[in-house]
Amino acid sequence: MTLRIERPLVDQGLARWxxxxxxxxxAVRDAVARIERLHAAAxxxxxxxxxxxxxAYMEGDGPHLxxxxxxxxxxxxxxxxxxxxxxxxxxxxxxxxxxxxxT
Numbered sequence: 880m881t882l883r884i885e886r887p888l889v890d891q892g893l894a895r896w897x898x899x900x901x902x903x904x905x906a907v908r909d910a911v912a913r914i915e916r917l918h919a920a921a922x923x924x925x926x927x928x929x930x931x932x933x934x935a936y937m938e939g940d941g942p943h944l945x946x947x948x949x950x951x952x953x954x955x956x957x958x959x960x961x962x963x964x965x966x967x968x969x970x971x972x973x974x975x976x977x978x979x980x981x982t
Contacts, residue, residue: 882974889967896960904953911946918942 923929923936936942 900957907949
């Protein structure tokens, strides 16, 4: 049994994956920058209601945890494309080496 890898299809799929991952990375960076600008502006105010909102909103460092989580997820998506590329390349190389041994 031989392994058949349609390189043009794999390359096209991975190019689309990488473009999607880059767009997602840009979108997350833009969203994080906007969130950080909004945090710096402290739109909740400095009255007692604003301070209570800020306390509840920032409890457990929630916003920063979500920002870190989003960045981690983008990294995983980017790394997945790289892992697929490495897996396909390794499979093709192993199949070629196996073919060389058979001939």
